[in-house]
Amino acid sequence: MKYVVLVGDGMADYPIDALDSKTPLEAAYTPNIDFISAKGNKGIVRTIPKGMCPGSDVANLSILGYDPRRYYTGRGPLEAASMGVFLDEDDVAFRCNLVTVKEDKIADYSAGHISTEEGGTLIRLIDDKLGGNGISFHPGISYRHLLVLKDCEKVKCVPPHDIVGQLIENNLPSGKDSELLKKLMEESRSILGEYMIWPWGQGKAPKMSSFEDKYGLSGSVVSAVDLIKGIGICAGLQSINVPGATGYLDTNYRGKADYALRSLENKDFVFVHVEAPDEAGHEGDVDAKIKAIEDFDEKVVGIMLDGLNRYEKYNILVLSDHPTPISLRTHTTDPVEFFILSTGKYTHVDFIYEGHRLMDLFIRGCY
Numbered sequence: 323m324k325y326v327v328l329v330g331d332g333m334a335d336y337p338i339d340a341l342d343s344k345t346p347l348e349a350a351y352t353p354n355i356d357f358i359s360a361k362g363n364k365g366i367v368r369t370i371p372k373g374m375c376p377g378s379d380v381a382n383l384s385i386l387g388y389d390p391r392r393y394y395t396g397r398g399p400l401e402a403a404s405m406g407v408f409l410d411e412d413d414v415a416f417r418c419n420l421v422t423v424k425e426d427k428i429a430d431y432s433a434g435h436i437s438t439e440e441g442g443t444l445i446r447l448i449d450d451k452l453g454g455n456g457i458s459f460h461p462g463i464s465y466r467h468l469l470v471l472k473d474c475e476k477v478k479c480v481p482p483h484d485i486v487g488q489l490i491e492n493n494l495p496s497g498k499d500s501e502l503l504k505k506l507m508e509e510s511r512s513i514l515g516e517y518m519i520w521p522w523g524q525g526k527a528p529k530m531s532s533f534e535d536k537y538g539l540s541g542s543v544v545s546a547v548d549l550i551k552g553i554g555i556c557a558g559l560q561s562i563n564v565p566g567a568t569g570y571l572d573t574n575y576r577g578k579a580d581y582a583l584r585s586l587e588n589k590d591f592v593f594v595h596v597e598a599p600d601e602a603g604h605e606g607d608v609d610a611k612i613k614a615i616e617d618f619d620e621k622v623v624g625i626m627l628d629g630l631n632r633y634e635k636y637n638i639l640v641l642s643d644h645p646t647p648i649s650l651r652t653h654t655t656d657p658v659e660f661f662i663l664s665t666g667k668y669t670h671v672d673f674i675y676e677g678h679r680l681m682d683l684f685i686r687g688c689y
Contacts, residue, residue, distance in 0.1 A: 323590065323633075323635045323636065323637070324586050324590065324591075324630060324635070324636040324637070325539060325541075325590060325591040325592075325637050325638075325639075325684065325685060326582070326586075326591075326592055326594070326626055326630065326636065326637070326638045326639070327385065327386075327591075327592070327594065327638075327639045328594050328596075328618075328622055328623055328626060328638065329382065329593070329594065329595045329596065329641060329642070330596055330599050330614075330615060330618045330640070330641075330642050331378055331595060331596060331597045331598075331599060331600035331642070331643055331646075332378075332599050332600025332601075332602075332603045332604075332642065332643070332644065332645065332646030332653065333346075333347055333599040333600075333618070333642035334347065334642040334644065334645035334646075334656070334658045334659070335347065335603065335611070335645055335647045335648060336645070336647045336648075336649055338608060338648060338649070340608065341608070346599075346608060346611045346612045346615060346648065347615055347642075349612055350612045350615040350616045350619070351616050351619070352615060352616065352619040352623075353624075354619045354620070354623040354624040354627055355619050355623055355640055355661060357627070357663075358623070358627075358638065358640055358661045358662075358663040359661045361663055362662050362663035362664060363661070363662045363663075363664070363668045363670060363671075364659060364662070365659070365660055365670075365671050365672050365673060366657045366658070366659060366660070366673045366674070367384075367641070367657060367658060367659075367660050367673070367674040367677050367680050368655075368657040368673075368674065368675055368676070368677055369381040369384040369385060369643055369644055369657070369658060369677035369680075370384070370390075370644060370655040370677070371384075371389075371390055371391050371676070371677070372655075374390055374394070374655075375653075376653040376654055376655045377397060377481075377523070377644075377653060378549060378550070378600070378643055378644065378653075379394065379396075379397040379400055379523070379549055379553070380394055381644045381677070382549075382550055382553050382595070382643050383553060383678070384676075384677030384678045384680070385593075385641070385643060385677065385680060385681070386533065386553060386554075386557055386593065386678075386681060387533070387536060387537070387678050387679075387680075387681030387682065388557070388678055389676070389678040390678070393528055393530050394525075394528070395525035395526050395527070395528045396414075396415070396523055396524050396525015396526070397417050397522075397523030397524075397525065397549060398414070398415030398416045398417050398468065398469075398470075398524050398525055399415045399525045399526060399527045399528060399552075400528070400548075400549055400552035400553050400556060401415070401417055401462065401466070401468055401523075401548040401549050401552050402415040402468055402470070402527070402552065403527075403551075403552035403555045403556050404548035404549070404550075404551035404552035404554075404555055404561065405460055405462060405468055405548055405552075407460050407468060407470065409470065409526065409527040411526070411527075412473050413470050413471070413472060413526065413527070414470070414471050414472070414473070414474045414475055414525065414526055415468060415469070415470050415524065415527075416468070416469040416470070416471070416479070416521035416522060416523060416524045417466065417467075417468065417469075417521070417523040417549075418445070418459065418467040418468055418469040418519050419432070419433075419465050419466065419467070419482050419519070419520040419521075419522070420432075420436055420441055420444060420445070420465045420467065420514075420517050420518075420519065420520075421433055421465070421482050421517065421518060421519075421520045422434060422516055422517060423490065423511060423516060423517065423518050424516070426489055426490055426491065427487055427488060427490065428482055428485055428488060428490060428493075428520070430486065431465075431481075431482040431483040431486055431520075431604070432464065432465040432483075433465045433517050435464055435465065435570055435601075436464055436465050436517075437464065438461075438462075438463050438464050441461065441462075441464055441465055441467065442462075444514060444517065445459050445460070445461040445462075445467045446459075446461060447513065447514075448510055448513060448514070448519060451509075451513055452506055452509055452513075456471060456472035457469075457470075457471055457502075457506070458470045459519075462548050463546065463568075463569060464568070464569060464570070466548060466549075466569075467519075468548075469506075469519070469521050471502065471503075473499075474499040474502065474503070474524070475499065475524065475525075475526070476497050476498040476499045477495050477496070477497040477498070477499045477500045477503060477524065478495065478497050478500075479503070479521060479522035479523070479524060480493045480495075480522060481522050481523070482520040482522065483604050483651075483652060484652050486651070490518075494507070495507075495521070503521055506519065506521075507519055507520065507521070528556055530556045532557060532558030533557040533558055533559055533591070534558055537591075537681070537685050539590040539591040539685070540588075540589045540590050540591065541559045541560070541590060541591030541592060541593065542554070542559055542560040542561070542562050542582075542585040542589050542591070542592050542593070543555075543559045543560070543561055543562065543592070543593045543594075543595070544562045544564060544578050544581055544582045544585070544592065544594045544595065545561075545567075545569075545593075545594070545595035545597070546564070546567035546568055546570075546573055546595075546597060547569045547595070547597055550595040554593060559591075559593065560585070560589070562581050562582075562585055564577045564581045565577060569597040569598075569601070570597065570598060570601055571598045571601060571602065571610055571614055573596065573597070573598055575596065575598075575617050575618065575620075575621035575622050576621045576622075576625060578594055578596065578622055579594070579621060579622045579625035579626050579629070580625070582626065583625070583626065583629040586629075586633075594622060594626070596614075596618050598614035598617065599611055599614040599615055599618065599642070599646070600646045601614075602614050603645075603646030603647065603648060603651065604646060604651050604652065605651070606648055606649075606651045608648050611648060623640060626638065627663075634665070635665045635666065636664075636665055637662065637663070637664040637666070637684060637685070638663045638664075639661070639662050639680075639684050640660070640661045641658055641659065641660040641661065642658045642659070643658070644656075644658065645658065657673070660674075660680060662683075662684060664687070666687055667687055668683070668687045669683070669687060669688040671683060671689070674689070
């Protein structure tokens with residue numbers, strides 16, 4: 323039996339007037355998702371528990387079967403796991419964006435989707451200038467990097483993608499441990515000119531049981547972004563790197579599907595994550611979002627469906643982790659649709675209020 327989860331990050335949205343009151347998912351040409359919807363089971367799932375922030379960290383923990391209220395400690399430590407950065411008990415890991423600054427405002431949360439090579443060079447420069455004495459910077463992919471500090475938990479940070487166009491001074495970290503962060507941010511700006519670092523999503527290393535212990539399945543995760551890789555690694559899944567996977571609109575969709583199918587030759591389960599629809603949502607680009615959804619459907623969902631035909635028994639789940647509406651350009655807590663196609667039998671469920679129970683339904687056919 324093979325199990326496949328396909329996540330179109332931020333794919334869900336609100337109806338848009340310019341699309342005749344359709345959502346981008348409804349407006350996009352998606353014959354493969356439509357096939358799964360028509361032939362399988364579908365319902366609604368709340369991936370963000372009430373009171374928690376609607377991030378991909380929380381949502382994808384839910385999808386993988388881990389209750390975020392129990393296991394979530396922050397985004398940073400999950401990305402640290404992916405990057406091979408070991409955290410001591412008193413270490414606090416922050417996601418550290420490179421952002422573009424103009425006229426004392428955040429002009430771009432991604433530094434213009436800076437290349438991994440250039441972004442890495444800048445972060446290594448920052449580490450050389452500002453690192454040491456319990457402060458370390460670690461290069462990641464594109465604009466997504468990591469900052470590790472000692473005992474710096476009592477601080478509130480704002481995600482940069484939520485405050486594009488707003489004044490920096492109105493959105494700086496606050497709280498007892500915030501002074502060091504603000505100092506590092508200001509100093510980075512003097513070093514980088516049009517760019518600066520923006521730390522957020524802090525936390526200490528989580529303690530999670532393995533996916534195989536929970537469900538009795540060996541598995542892997544395919545994603546371009548450290549956050550999703552890190553969640554998988556913390557769950558004991560093998561992280562698979564795909565050449566050309568960028569975490570953006572130009573990602574290697576087909577490569578992700580090909581590598582996922584290859585992993586199923588010796589694994590029971592694969593979790594495939596595509597970031598592109600979310601990036602288009604943050605940019606407020608409806609055409610780009612529709613194109614990303616169509617690429618996801620054709621080059622990931624379609625290829626996976628074709629590849630699974632070699633197996634007598636399989637289950638495939640397709641969903642968005644959370645909405646990233648074009649109109650808001652940020653995440654929301656709204657529930658999302660899920661679609662399950664199975665060679666077995668399933669209990670029909672219209673609404674799953676606790677997102678981490680979706681995996682029970684997917685694997686066991688009931689919850």
